[in-house]
Amino acid sequence: MRRLLTWILSTVAVVVLLFGYRTSTGSAVQPTTGAVVAAPGTGTTGSPATAPPTTGSTAAAGRTYTGAAAQTRWGTVQVSITVTDGRITDVTVPQYPSGNDKDQRINARALPILTQDTLTNQNADIDMISGATVTSDGYVQSLQSALDQAGLG
Known part of the structure; x- marks a missing residue:
């Protein structure tokens, strides 16, 4: 009798926990940090967002270096960094996979x-x-390329 009661209570507890778990699939995810992320691309799978090339351009606060575009399984990832006095002061991601809702949700969370x-x-x-x-892997590849261009690699 004791085993049966323990089994029933355990089963009820597991079912309550499973139904009480809230996933993030139904909510819109917004970046939570001050990091700058480019707007999503054209909306087709594998088509990354693009921005004008900024490699080596001089900004008021520093110099911007754009890493080589990293081709990933889900699309292109490219990172730009702004370097002032030998320190990275800004990071943007002009290209990233954004062809579908899942890509957009993942990258809205991961890129910041x-x-x-x-x-x-x-x-x-x-x-x-x-x-x-x-x-993440494509980001690191492109970031390393930008760091190498800046002489920080």
Whole structure:
């Protein structure tokens, strides 16, 4: 009798926990940091957002370097950094996969974290984002290219 009661209570607890779990699939995800992320692309799968090339352009606060575009399984990822006095002062992502809602949700969450980690660490030794591993890998590749151009690599 005791085993049966324990089994029933355990089953009820598991069912309550499963139905009480809220996933993020139904809500819009917005970037939560001050990092700048480019607007989404054309809306077709694999078509990245693009921005005019800024490699080596002189900005008022520093010099901007755009890394090589990294081709990933889900689309192109490209990173631009602004360097002032040998420090990364700004990070933008002019190209990233944004061809469908899933790409947009993933990257709205992952890119602000990646850019903040870049500003904090001042190098390409940043953590991958769980659930956005492909984008994270492309981001690091392009970031390293931009750092090499800036002489910070």
